[in-house]
Amino acid sequence: MTGRERADRRQALRLLAPTLLALGALTVYPGFWVVWLSLQHRVPIFHVARFAGLDNYVFLASDPRFWNAARTTVVFTALSVALELALGVTVALALHRQRRGRRLGLSLLLLAWAMPSVVTAKLYEWLYHPAAGLVSVLLGGHALNWLGDPYLALPAVILADVWRTMPFVAILCYARLVTIPAEVYEAAQVDGAGRLATLGRITLPLLGRIVMLALLLRMLDALRAFDIMFVLTGGGPAGTTETLTVYAYRSLFQMLQLGFGSAVSVVVFALVMGVAWAYLRLLRARAVVA
Amino acid sequence: MRRVLLVLWVAALTGCAGSAPERGAITLVFKYARILGPADPLPGLLREFEAAHPNVRVKGESLPWTSDEQHQFYVINLEGRSPGFDVMMLDLIWVPEFARAGWLLDLTPRLGPGELRPYFPSTVEAATYDGRVFALPWIMNVGLLYYRADLLRRYGLEPPETFDALVRQVRRIREGERDPALDGYLWQAKQYEGLVVNVLESFWANGTRLLAADGTVFPEPERAAEALAFLRGLIASGVSPAWTTAADEELSRRAFGDGHAIFLRNWPYAMDLFQARDSRVRGRVGIAPLPRLARGPRGAGSTGGAHLGVSRRSRHPDLAVGLVRFLTSERAQKALARGAALSPTREALYDDPELVRSRPDLPALRALMRAGRPRPVTPYYLLLSATVQPEFSAVLVGVKPPGRAIGDARLRLTHFFGALR
Numbered sequence: 001m002t003g004r005e006r007a008d009r010r011q012a013l014r015l016l017a018p019t020l021l022a023l024g025a026l027t028v029y030p031g032f033w034v035v036w037l038s039l040q041h042r043v044p045i046f047h048v049a050r051f052a053g054l055d056n057y058v059f060l061a062s063d064p065r066f067w068n069a070a071r072t073t074v075v076f077t078a079l080s081v082a083l084e085l086a087l088g089v090t091v092a093l094a095l096h097r098q099r100r101g102r103r104l105g106l107s108l109l110l111l112a113w114a115m116p117s118v119v120t121a122k123l124y125e126w127l128y129h130p131a132a133g134l135v136s137v138l139l140g141g142h143a144l145n146w147l148g149d150p151y152l153a154l155p156a157v158i159l160a161d162v163w164r165t166m167p168f169v170a171i172l173c174y175a176r177l178v179t180i181p182a183e184v185y186e187a188a189q190v191d192g193a194g195r196l197a198t199l200g201r202i203t204l205p206l207l208g209r210i211v212m213l214a215l216l217l218r219m220l221d222a223l224r225a226f227d228i229m230f231v232l233t234g235g236g237p238a239g240t241t242e243t244l245t246v247y248a249y250r251s252l253f254q255m256l257q258l259g260f261g262s263a264v265s266v267v268v269f270a271l272v273m274g275v276a277w278a279y280l281r282l283l284r285a286r287a288v289v290a
Numbered sequence: 291m292r293r294v295l296l297v298l299w300v301a302a303l304t305g306c307a308g309s310a311p312e313r314g315a316i317t318l319v320f321k322y323a324r325i326l327g328p329a330d331p332l333p334g335l336l337r338e339f340e341a342a343h344p345n346v347r348v349k350g351e352s353l354p355w356t357s358d359e360q361h362q363f364y365v366i367n368l369e370g371r372s373p374g375f376d377v378m379m380l381d382l383i384w385v386p387e388f389a390r391a392g393w394l395l396d397l398t399p400r401l402g403p404g405e406l407r408p409y410f411p412s413t414v415e416a417a418t419y420d421g422r423v424f425a426l427p428w429i430m431n432v433g434l435l436y437y438r439a440d441l442l443r444r445y446g447l448e449p450p451e452t453f454d455a456l457v458r459q460v461r462r463i464r465e466g467e468r469d470p471a472l473d474g475y476l477w478q479a480k481q482y483e484g485l486v487v488n489v490l491e492s493f494w495a496n497g498t499r500l501l502a503a504d505g506t507v508f509p510e511p512e513r514a515a516e517a518l519a520f521l522r523g524l525i526a527s528g529v530s531p532a533w534t535t536a537a538d539e540e541l542s543r544r545a546f547g548d549g550h551a552i553f554l555r556n557w558p559y560a561m562d563l564f565q566a567r568d569s570r571v572r573g574r575v576g577i578a579p580l581p582r583l584a585r586g587p588r589g590a591g592s593t594g595g596a597h598l599g600v601s602r603r604s605r606h607p608d609l610a611v612g613l614v615r616f617l618t619s620e621r622a623q624k625a626l627a628r629g630a631a632l633s634p635t636r637e638a639l640y641d642d643p644e645l646v647r648s649r650p651d652l653p654a655l656r657a658l659m660r661a662g663r664p665r666p667v668t669p670y671y672l673l674l675s676a677t678v679q680p681e682f683s684a685v686l687v688g689v690k691p692p693g694r695a696i697g698d699a700r701l702r703l704t705h706f707f708g709a710l711r
Binding site: 041043044045046048052055059064065071130131142145146147148149150151197232234236237238239242250253254255256258259260 | 358361364365369388390391393410418479480481482489531532533534535536537541545550669672673675676677680683684687689690698704705706709710
């Protein structure tokens with residue numbers, strides 16, 4: 001290593017330091033702290049603080065409320081993300097074909113996305129109102145007990161979430177569509193490709209990467225979803241809409257079980273990391289194939 | 291205006307001329323949830339306190355909107371030892387918890403003899419932990435039965451004393467009215483704190499409770515199961531609508547206020563809205579105690595409301611206690627009852643001629659308040675409540691039999707209580 005290289009390296013470290021320090025202070029340190037908390041029985045306001053080893057995790061393994069929350073989280077994530085992607089891509093394609101009113105369409109999409117999820121939840125609370133709700137009216141006056149039925153509550157929450165986040169996917173995809181050069185389509189037309197072939201062979205493959213990105217971002221978000229169910233149903237009825245983050249929140253801030261609540265949070269963290277890791281591996285494998 | 295001038299004048303006298311006039315001025319921070327009502331009398335009351343204490347400034351800071359967030363706010367700030375406030379408005383279910391944590395100033399040594407006597411006994415019980423008093427009762431609430439007096443009169447019925455009678459009356463009136471949009475009995479069974487309140491009331495109505503004096507949870511599981519089964523039966527048989535399982539206070543209050551129900555369980559605040567000028571049930575609503583079940587001596591409403599406590603980290607405990615005393619005084623409570631339609635914690639005000647003129651339901655409320663019972667007074671109340679909520683909800687939506695839900699709740703609580711020892 002020449003002196004010049006060494007100086008370069010030092011300079012690089014100096015430039016990186018602020019970021020590393022900030023990340024360390026804001027992410028790594030609290031992260032480790034939560035893991036450490038999860039290994040304790042800790043209820044500070046009752047002056048309980050002692051090492052518990054894996055007690056909290058052992059209890060979680062046999063805790064039906066935890067498994068229920070885990071199942072709810074997975075179902076919520078799978079269904080809402082799948083619907084968001086399908087609808088988002090469709091809306092982006094429709095918007096792209098549109099000749100007029102694109103700007104208006106985009107603004108409306110952004111509006112739904114920009115709304116805080118608590119506001120969305122409140123909005124849907126009215127839409128789902130058993131007697132006066134718009135949803136019941138649209139269904140021809142069939143007053144379904146959307147938020148109070150153990151089989152309807154989760155779909156109702158998913159629907160509200162899809163409405164809110166589909167625009168995010170749509171806008172990402174739309175941005176990609178705009179950048180596909182017109183020549184590609186012209187060439188396809190010259191070759192005699194029909195609409196379906198163009199869609200299947202050109203548009204969708206070119207959208208692939210951005211859809212993968214949207215998939216990752218949306219999945220990570222959905223796994224940590226909190227506000228929408230917290231406000232709409234509070235996790236009920238019968239705990240059917242209680243996700244892991246809602247369970248963690250209740251354990252931490254209501255039951256004040258810092259150790260136990262941290263254990264639930266660690267599981268959420270592991271889940272999110274697992275998804276991110278699997279995703280990165282998948283991308284790498286693809287890159288190799290390509 | 292004159293008062294402002296007076297304060298300025300006093301401030302000028304006490305502050306050294308020429309130097310910072312603010313020196314020596316004390317600021318008390320009062321955390322409270324914004325009080326809804328026709329006219330919020332609180333700012334005026336705080337100014338009044340300031341006028342009586344010339345070197346004190348009271349800063350009212352509002353708390354987050356929901357009870358969950360308020361609790362979270364207090365826990366984070368108090369656990370983090372941040373002394374950012376002196377006087378706290380507390381949901382009465384938090385008082386023992388905060389007292390146990392050592393966050394509240396023990397008011398016992400500062401109380402004069404008989405100072406607590408004017409308050410409803412149940413409010414004092416809720417403010418007491420381990421024989422010491424940690425807060426003064428400020429705003430009172432109690433669960434009660436609203437009924438459509440016009441409908442009951444039409445069928446020659448009296449407000450029901452038992453739930454069996456209530457169910458019979460619902461059947462009778464609905465048969466007679468032939469109105470498919472008329473529901474029977476509305477109450478709250480969404481999975482939240484209100485659900486626990488409703489279930490507790492059914493336990494008391496059946497002569498049992500959730501937490502015995504010796505700390506046992508579900509001391510008589512069969513009676514508790516019976517009460518839960520009865521509540522589920524109300525929904526299953528259609529006496530209460532299916533959406534009861536998604537109902538909170540407001541959802542059920544609106545339906546009743548629109549004239550779509552015969553009976554409603556709710557808090558006293560609803561009466562004001564029912565009697566509002568544009569209300570569809572104005573002049574047609576009566577109040578009664580909650581009915582009892584087969585094995586209970588009588589029904590009782592759960593109490594609720596707010597207490598005022600002083601942070602143990604307050605730097606001006608004497609002044610802070612003074613502010614609490616002032617705000618809970620008869621004068622201040624009267625102003626709150628008149629301006630914001632809140633119910634006082636002092637029994638005498640319920641027969642105050644001036645108040646009764648603007649709120650004719652007060653004398654009837656008095657007996658209900660007196661009979662009200664607090665939710666389990668324990669530092670573990672929120673743990674208890676958050677644990678039983680999904681279990682009770684599961685029974686009421688019909689996916690779990692009562693016995694099993696009680697067993698599951700017990701198992702979880704035993705685990706958590708074990709870790710607390």
